[in-house]
Amino acid sequence: MTNTENNEIEPVTDENKWTLRLYVAGQTPRAITAYVNLKKICEEHLQGSYQIEVIDLLVNPTLAKDDQILALPTLVRKLPEPIKKIIGDLSNTERVLVGLDIRPIL
Amino acid sequence: MIKAHKITQPAAVSLSKTPTGIKGLDEITGGGLPQGRPTLVCGGTGCGKTLLAMEFLVRGATQFDEPGVFMSFEEKFGELSKNFKSLGFDLNELVNQNRIAIDYVHIEPSEIEEAGEYDLEGLIIRLGYAIDAIGAKRVALDTIEVLFSGLTNENILRSELRRLFRFLKDKGVTAIITGEQGERTFTRFGLEEYVADCVIFLNHTVDHQVATRRLRIVKYRGSAHGTNEYPFLIDQQGFSIMPLSSLGLDHPASTERISTGIARLDAMLDGKGYYRGSSILVTGTAGTGKSSLAAHFVDAACRRGERCLYFAFEESQKQIIRNMRSIGIDLGQWIDQGLLQFQNSRTTIYGLEMHLVVMHRMIEDFKPDIVVVDPISNLVAAASKAEVKSMLSRMIDYLKIKQITAFCTDLTATGGTLDQNSTDISSLMDTWLLLQVLETSGERNRGLYLLKSRGMPHSNQVREFILSDSGAQLRDVYIGSGLVLTGSSRVAQEAHDKALALECQQEIERKQREIERKKTLIEAQIIALRTQFELEKEDLDRLISREQLRVETFAFDNLAMSNLRQADEQIEGLTDQGVPL
Numbered sequence: 001m002t003n004t005e006n007n008e009i010e011p012v013t014d015e016n017k018w019t020l021r022l023y024v025a026g027q028t029p030r031a032i033t034a035y036v037n038l039k040k041i042c043e044e045h046l047q048g049s050y051q052i053e054v055i056d057l058l059v060n061p062t063l064a065k066d067d068q069i070l071a072l073p074t075l076v077r078k079l080p081e082p083i084k085k086i087i088g089d090l091s092n093t094e095r096v097l098v099g100l101d102i103r104p105i106l
Numbered sequence: 107m108i109k110a111h112k113i114t115q116p117a118a119v120s121l122s123k124t125p126t127g128i129k130g131l132d133e134i135t136g137g138g139l140p141q142g143r144p145t146l147v148c149g150g151t152g153c154g155k156t157l158l159a160m161e162f163l164v165r166g167a168t169q170f171d172e173p174g175v176f177m178s179f180e181e182k183f184g185e186l187s188k189n190f191k192s193l194g195f196d197l198n199e200l201v202n203q204n205r206i207a208i209d210y211v212h213i214e215p216s217e218i219e220e221a222g223e224y225d226l227e228g229l230i231i232r233l234g235y236a237i238d239a240i241g242a243k244r245v246a247l248d249t250i251e252v253l254f255s256g257l258t259n260e261n262i263l264r265s266e267l268r269r270l271f272r273f274l275k276d277k278g279v280t281a282i283i284t285g286e287q288g289e290r291t292f293t294r295f296g297l298e299e300y301v302a303d304c305v306i307f308l309n310h311t312v313d314h315q316v317a318t319r320r321l322r323i324v325k326y327r328g329s330a331h332g333t334n335e336y337p338f339l340i341d342q343q344g345f346s347i348m349p350l351s352s353l354g355l356d357h358p359a360s361t362e363r364i365s366t367g368i369a370r371l372d373a374m375l376d377g378k379g380y381y382r383g384s385s386i387l388v389t390g391t392a393g394t395g396k397s398s399l400a401a402h403f404v405d406a407a408c409r410r411g412e413r414c415l416y417f418a419f420e421e422s423q424k425q426i427i428r429n430m431r432s433i434g435i436d437l438g439q440w441i442d443q444g445l446l447q448f449q450n451s452r453t454t455i456y457g458l459e460m461h462l463v464v465m466h467r468m469i470e471d472f473k474p475d476i477v478v479v480d481p482i483s484n485l486v487a488a489a490s491k492a493e494v495k496s497m498l499s500r501m502i503d504y505l506k507i508k509q510i511t512a513f514c515t516d517l518t519a520t521g522g523t524l525d526q527n528s529t530d531i532s533s534l535m536d537t538w539l540l541l542q543v544l545e546t547s548g549e550r551n552r553g554l555y556l557l558k559s560r561g562m563p564h565s566n567q568v569r570e571f572i573l574s575d576s577g578a579q580l581r582d583v584y585i586g587s588g589l590v591l592t593g594s595s596r597v598a599q600e601a602h603d604k605a606l607a608l609e610c611q612q613e614i615e616r617k618q619r620e621i622e623r624k625k626t627l628i629e630a631q632i633i634a635l636r637t638q639f640e641l642e643k644e645d646l647d648r649l650i651s652r653e654q655l656r657v658e659t660f661a662f663d664n665l666a667m668s669n670l671r672q673a674d675e676q677i678e679g680l681t682d683q684g685v686p687l
Contacts, residue, residue, distance in 0.1 A: 023228060025227045025228070025231060030223060030224075030225070033222075034222070037222075057227070057228060057231045058231070061231050061232065061234070061235035062235065064228050064231055064232045064235070065209060065232055068211065068212045068213075069228035069229075069232070070211060070213065070226055070228045070229040070232075070253070070256075070257075071224040071225065071226055071227075071228055071229075071257065072224060072225055072226070072227040072228045073224065074224075074228060082217075083217065084217060084219070085217050085218045085219065086218070086219040086220070086221050087218060087219070087220055087221070087224045087257075088220050088221045088222030088223055088224040089221075089222035089223045089224065090221050090222055091221065091222035091223070092221040092222050093221075095219055095220065095221035095222075096219070096221045098219060099219030099221060
């Protein structure tokens with residue numbers, strides 16, 4: 001059910017591996033925009049050390065409760081801790097970087 | 107013609123309603139909340155919004171077999187279940203039975219970053235899933251306004267909320283949305299804009315350090331509803347709203363009469379006592395025997411097998427029983443038999459409306475024939491006069507509809523005008539007894555007046571009210587020569603009168619004896635005189651006959667003598683034969 005898209009460029013070590021979950025509801029334009037934006041940011045800043053999991057709540061509604069999802073799309077940074085949430089279509093790159101706590105150096 | 111056409115409209119389809127099961131709320135709303143629509147419940151902090159929402163769901167699940175989803179934005183499941191456990195709702199069990207689903211929505215603004223456009227589809231999906239999972243008919247959102255503090259984009263929020271409420275309507279669930287009271291608006295974020303069908307406002311005011319909760323239906327589209335502020339109570343049984351203010355004046359009037367418990371008082375009331383279902387007021391200063399009158403009435407009622415509920419605001423149950431035993435009334439036996447129940451509380455423990463609600467609920471539970479409130483004047487401690495009057499009038503209306511006889515005592519402040527009672531409620535009362543202290547010759551005695559008694563002839567005289575160890579008694583007071591005497595002066599006056607009467611009686615007897623004596627005397631005199639007369643008559647008769655004899659003898663002698671002398675001439679006066687002419 002879960003659309004797991006492993007970024008299979010190179011294996012990453014556990015310490016600096018980023019686990020990201022993108023919650024959407026169906027293939028809406030906004031969901032696609034969010035995914036595209038996320039992918040771009042990750043490629044730019046977390047090359048090789050990230051993993052994106054896209055969860056479609058229309059398929060898996062129960063998962064919404066576990067991660068306390070309200071707004072869609074929501075990006076959840078599961079790892080590294082602590083959990084961070086970014087809502088929206090991620091078009092504001094600046095805020096995504098702040099939200100994910102990604103230092104520009106990386 | 108056109109106008110007439112406009113007026114004739116198709117018969118309005120009555121709005122279907124979802125009963126809440128909450129005491130009183132269904133009466134005010136005329137059957138419940140609008141079915142399949144959201145209802146906004148708003149009010150300040152701690153006014154009972156969450157409880158109302160939860161009770162709506164719990165009662166739906168337990169009484170109407172309608173499962174419900176509770177979406178909490180403030181409290182976690184554990185907290186909710188603990189809070190409601192104390193109100194007798196076992197949420198854990200209901201959740202396990204899939205009759206209630208609780209979804210805690212956690213929003214932590216510091217964890218959330220907004221980056222671009224979004225919607226609240228996630229929330230709707232969660233809600234939809236929860237509704238479908240247990241087939242919910244009822245939903246509560248408590249309180250959705252938390253979203254406004256968690257998410258910054260108000261435009262998105264507002265359009266999404268509109269979508270959420272539309273979603274609820276489409277789902278056909280009856281929903282309660284709670285909202286915190288705003289400064290000028292019903293809710294801080296204007297939720298009333300979206301929930302247009304029914305708005306309930308909860309109020310929690312503190313007046314003179316006493317808190318009172320009230321509920322008001324601000325609007326109810328397409329339905330008539332009570333518009334007043336209704337007091338409500340939150341206790342171990344949840345919500346109780348008392349729809350008393352909506353009662354009218356169309357209560358029945360019984361012609362049945364019930365004894366006052368004091369024979370002489372019955373006699374004063376046309377010989378039959380009070381009307382059943384009427385309201386009786388006893389006013390009087392301290393220590394005039396108001397509670398004793400109440401006890402007599404209660405005792406008489408219990409003897410007839412009727413049920414009595416006694417609201418005591420001054421004394422404890424044990425104290426009343428002990429005190430009444432001193433005038434020969436054993437109330438304890440009626441308590442043991444379950445005919446009498448006491449509710450003892452200080453009036454200041456809660457607000458007036460709360461008293462009303464408590465009394466209302468106790469009456470509903472106990473179903474008494476007679477209710478005693480002793481004294482109503484203490485209620486003034488909990489609120490202002492006007493409020494007490496309004497409360498009591500509602501109480502009395504309620505009791506009259508139920509055909510319960512109300513017996514209220516009222517303590518008149520010493521020095522105040524006696525027929526001016528502290529709560530100004532005499533106009534509500536059917537029978538008004540006034541107990542007054544009559545102070546004379548160093549004594550305080552109790553006097554009982556019957557100021558009014560609607561619908562029956564009644565005595566207008568004052569009676570002396572005496573409390574003895576065999577109960578209360580009424581005595582005629584001494585009225586005469588401009589005096590009203592009671593107590594020992596009455597006794598003294600009565601003795602004095604008795605002596606006076608006795609004296610009169612003796613005088614009469616004496617005179618009568620004198621007449622007899624005189625009569626006897628005169629009669630004796632008559633007899634004596636007659637006897638004397640007889641004697642004298644006899645003597646005279648004897649003299650007369652002797653004189654006659656002498657005359658005859660003398661004539662004869664003369665004749666004889668002339669014969670002897672051969673007299674030829676006729677002796678004058680004698681015939682030829684010589685006999686007198």
